[in-house]
Amino acid sequence: MKLKDVRVTNFRNFIDSGSVRIEDDITCIVGKNESGKTAFLQALYRLNPARSHVNFSIQEQYPAWLEKRDRMRGVNLDEQTPIKAVFALEDAELATIEARFGKGVLKSREIGVKRQYSGKRIFTFEIDERTVVQRILAEGDVPSVVAQEQRGARTLKELDIGLRSAEKSAVAPEQRAVLQRLRAHIEEIGGPEGDIRHSLMSMLDAMMPEFFFYGEYSTLPGTVRIRDLLRSSEKELSDDDITARSLLRLAAADDEYLLNPDYEKRRRELENVANAISEEVLRYWTQNPDLRVMIDISQKTLSDAKGQRSVLDELKIRMYDARHLLSLPFDERSRGFRWFFSFLIAFSEYEYSQKPIVILLDEPALGLHARAQFDFLRFIEERLAEKCQVIYSTHSPFMIQPKMLGRVRIVEDREREFGARVTEDVLSTDPDTAFPLQSAIGYNLARHLFPSTCNLVVERVAEYVFLTHVSSHFRETGRTSLHESWEIIPMGGAEMLSVFVTLLDPSLNVTILIGNDEKNSTERNSIMERFHCVRRVISYSDYLQREEAGIEDLFAVPEYLILYNAAFNAEISPIDIRGNASIYSRICAVNNTTQYDRNRPATTMLRLGNDFLQRLSGPTLERFERLFERINSTLE
Numbered sequence: 211m212k213l214k215d216v217r218v219t220n221f222r223n224f225i226d227s228g229s230v231r232i233e234d235d236i237t238c239i240v241g242k243n244e245s246g247k248t249a250f251l252q253a254l255y256r257l258n259p260a261r262s263h264v265n266f267s268i269q270e271q272y273p274a275w276l277e278k279r280d281r282m283r284g285v286n287l288d289e290q291t292p293i294k295a296v297f298a299l300e301d302a303e304l305a306t307i308e309a310r311f312g313k314g315v316l317k318s319r320e321i322g323v324k325r326q327y328s329g330k331r332i333f334t335f336e337i338d339e340r341t342v343v344q345r346i347l348a349e350g351d352v353p354s355v356v357a358q359e360q361r362g363a364r365t366l367k368e369l370d371i372g373l374r375s376a377e378k379s380a381v382a383p384e385q386r387a388v389l390q391r392l393r394a395h396i397e398e399i400g401g402p403e404g405d406i407r408h409s410l411m412s413m414l415d416a417m418m419p420e421f422f423f424y425g426e427y428s429t430l431p432g433t434v435r436i437r438d439l440l441r442s443s444e445k446e447l448s449d450d451d452i453t454a455r456s457l458l459r460l461a462a463a464d465d466e467y468l469l470n471p472d473y474e475k476r477r478r479e480l481e482n483v484a485n486a487i488s489e490e491v492l493r494y495w496t497q498n499p500d501l502r503v504m505i506d507i508s509q510k511t512l513s514d515a516k517g518q519r520s521v522l523d524e525l526k527i528r529m530y531d532a533r534h535l536l537s538l539p540f541d542e543r544s545r546g547f548r549w550f551f552s553f554l555i556a557f558s559e560y561e562y563s564q565k566p567i568v569i570l571l572d573e574p575a576l577g578l579h580a581r582a583q584f585d586f587l588r589f590i591e592e593r594l595a596e597k598c599q600v601i602y603s604t605h606s607p608f609m610i611q612p613k614m615l616g617r618v619r620i621v622e623d624r625e626r627e628f629g630a631r632v633t634e635d636v637l638s639t640d641p642d643t644a645f646p647l648q649s650a651i652g653y654n655l656a657r658h659l660f661p662s663t664c665n666l667v668v669e670r671v672a673e674y675v676f677l678t679h680v681s682s683h684f685r686e687t688g689r690t691s692l693h694e695s696w697e698i699i700p701m702g703g704a705e706m707l708s709v710f711v712t713l714l715d716p717s718l719n720v721t722i723l724i725g726n727d728e729k730n731s732t733e734r735n736s737i738m739e740r741f742h743c744v745r746r747v748i749s750y751s752d753y754l755q756r757e758e759a760g761i762e763d764l765f766a767v768p769e770y771l772i773l774y775n776a777a778f779n780a781e782i783s784p785i786d787i788r789g790n791a792s793i794y795s796r797i798c799a800v801n802n803t804t805q806y807d808r809n810r811p812a813t814t815m816l817r818l819g820n821d822f823l824q825r826l827s828g829p830t831l832e833r834f835e836r837l838f839e840r841i842n843s844t845l846e
Contacts, residue, residue, distance in 0.1 A: 211297040211321065211417050213568055213599055218632075221271055221292035222249040225629030231817070233617050235595040238610060239603040239632070241621030242642050246630030247603035250621060251423060251570045253293045254601070257325050260420040260560065260567065261452060266292060266327045275626060288328040297321045303417050310413070311399060311406065312345035314338055321414055333411045340364050342399065342406060346392065366400040419566035419598070422557075425573070430454055430552035432541035434525040436507070453552050456559040458525070480505045490554055494589040495547070497582050500533040503551075546577035550586065561597065569594055571602035575609060583608040610650040613678055616816045618647065634817045635810070664695045664845060665720045672812035673723065673761045674700040679815065680834050683823040690835050693842045721844040725760035725792070726751035746844050753837060762793040762808070764833045769826060773811035776818075 212234055218227040223246050230250075241247045256266055268277070268287050280287060299307070299319045308315060315337055322334035343363050360376075363369040370393055377389040400406045434454040439447070447455065484503045492499055508524045527540035529547075540548065553574070560567045575586040583606060594600045603621075604610065610618065615636050622643050623630045636647060668674060677698055684691035692698075726749050750759040762770050767784045770793055775782060787796035798804060815822055 211299055211303060211414075211419060211566065213295060213419070214298050214320070215296040216250075216254055217294045218250055218253045219292060219294070220273055220276065220290050221253045222246065222273065223623055223630045224249060224253070224292075225273065225276075225627075227630065227632045230619055230632045231634065232599065232601065235599065236590060236614075236617050237599075237601045237619060238614075238617045239601065239619050239621055240605065240610065240636075240643070240646055241603070241623075242605055245621045245623045245643070246632075247605075247621050248425075248572050249630070250632065251572050251601065251603060254295070255421045255423040255570055257293045257295055257323065258331070258418055258420050260422040263447075264423075265329055266325070268327050272327070273629065289326050291324040291326050291332075294322065294324040297323060297418065299417070307410070307413060311410065312342050314341040315406075315410070323418065331415075333414055335410070335414070337407060337410065339366065339406055342366065343369050346395065366396050366406050370396050417566070419568045421568050421570055422560055423570045423572065424553055424556055425449070429548050430457060430527070430540070430555055432527050432539045434458065434527075436523040436525055453556045457527075457555045476507055480507065487551075487554070491551060494585050494593075495550060495582070496585050497547075497579065498531065498533065500531055502530040502532065504528040504530050504537060544577070546575070546579065546582060549577055550575065550582070557594070566598065568599045568601065571600065573604060574602050576604075576606060580608040587611065605646050607646045607650040610646055612650050612674075615647070615675060616679065616819060635813050636816065664693070664697065666692070666696045666698045666841060667720055667722045668698060668700050668761075669724060670808060671700045672808045674698050675809075675812035675816060676761055676764075680823065681838060683820070684835065684838070689831065690838050690842075692838050693845060695845070696841070719845075720746065721841060722747045723841070724749055726758055748837075748840060748844075753840065754833070756790070756792075758790075758792045758795060760792050760794050760808075762811075764830065764837065765793075766827050766830050767793060769830060770811065772822070773814045773818075777810035777814040778806070 213232045216227070216230045216232055218224045218230075223244075227246075227250060239247050239250060253271075256264055271292065272280075272287060272290070277287070297320070299316070299321065304316070304319060317336035317338055320335075323331065324334075325331045340363075343360075343366065346369065347360060360369055360372045363372055373389050373393050373396075377386055377393070400409050429450055430453045431450055434457065436458065439451060439455045439458060442451070484505045487505075488501070488503045491503065492501065495501070504527070506526050506528075508526060528537045529540060529543050530537040540551070543551075557569070560569075571590075575583045578586060587609060590600055590602070602609070618634075618636045620633050620636055620643055621630055622633070666677075668677070677692065681692040724747065750761060750763060751757060753759075754763055756763070765773075767787065771782055771784065771787075774780060774797060782797065782800060786800050787793065789796050789799075791799075794806075794808065798806065
């Protein structure tokens, strides 16, 4: 089952998060400190936690300013549902269900799941029970007379009652045997009560993924007491202890190896485990390729006050640095490395599990250097997202991929009356909240301004979004897309573009894409004068052969208005903006204003995704494709 949508209500600082769409691979939750990022993940974690000791608590998690008021109003807080989610069945799961109940038993692949503060989990789905009844009558070798009598049955229970009656009146033994087999089949499908919904819910519950939450402060201890961990139940263990137990399981935690008195047997197995872990760590840890994991077990005999003796087995973790010919206890390595290593160990317990899993990472890699954070992003892409859905929170610009803004969801804590909200409006939001996104794009700009890099400079983030996502769509559908070597750099407006070009060495491999209207005509002329190689300056107006044009004019008017109207809750029609000026200017004229936020329609396209891109008209596709060809022709 794929997680598709999440809603958090009445949980910590959330009154109603709003409907939050979840990507099939990676979803990034961005927000400043105390905005609600952790609360969102914690609520989702409790929908179906991989670790059994996690529950809801009204006293700790119900919004404090609402609890007493709601109790006085007679609200049953135990029945409140802080987390609701929508899942979509995958093909294999739907086939398994239909093999048991029949094709068409579910009216939709979408399954709703919510969990109350009491801990009760509730499934919602639409079924066509009559389809199941008709299948049984059609495939069960039912006597024609009985089939005719029971064709009006709408539920398994009604069919079972009808078959019981027919069985009593049946004369031939073979007919009674057929009817008994049918009733047994009904009980197999719907249980003793003939409740198909309950049987379906049991199957869906088994298919539902578990949620694995890993926070910033979950760290493997450098010394692990083996017997204590093996004897303790999960409810008695902290998150750090559970991570340590994952290491024991990775090391085949049984008497044959870990507690075997034969040193050679212990040592050989521990070296194998250490080598495997070292290989995994160094695959994604590029900061120091000379590190090696060392694992050993110490055994010592302890005597208590009564003279009784016991053996203390401790697993010790050290890191050997071949660069400095030095080994240190794991506890003395950097905080960032210890977190990275600990997460690899914790994830190993679920990586090859047959049970589907959704990984929730709260502020991952926060203690890592910027370059190491890029390494961890690569780990998410290559290792985690290949096996399961990943949802992570961050306020670090180095944990945001500028080319993947469609993955980003913004968390903002508004006034107490409204609580925190989650939105896909990544380009128009509170400046403090948007800062990591702006920093990520700014860092991307600074990182790529070198002669060996191919830079496509545009005026604003909206162009970055439109060009990036249409190009990605073209690459998937076999059309000409932007060459992969291009780095698209938004400058924040025509004035900043002009300043940037003034400071730029014209010999650099840079192509500039600029609009043409009354506001930026001076900047455009300045850029054209600065760049004597005109083929490296592409004007929308020249490209579209119009006096005035911007990126919006690549779309057919009705298509762009879909984005504009959805972004601003407007109802402008193509008839309203007739004329020869740019779409942007015509919309401003209709609204009797000089400008509007051009980023918001781009944000809307991120939200609509492929549903919008797949409906683009032929002329629109051709305009974008010809533009990509024109841009690619400037590569040197």
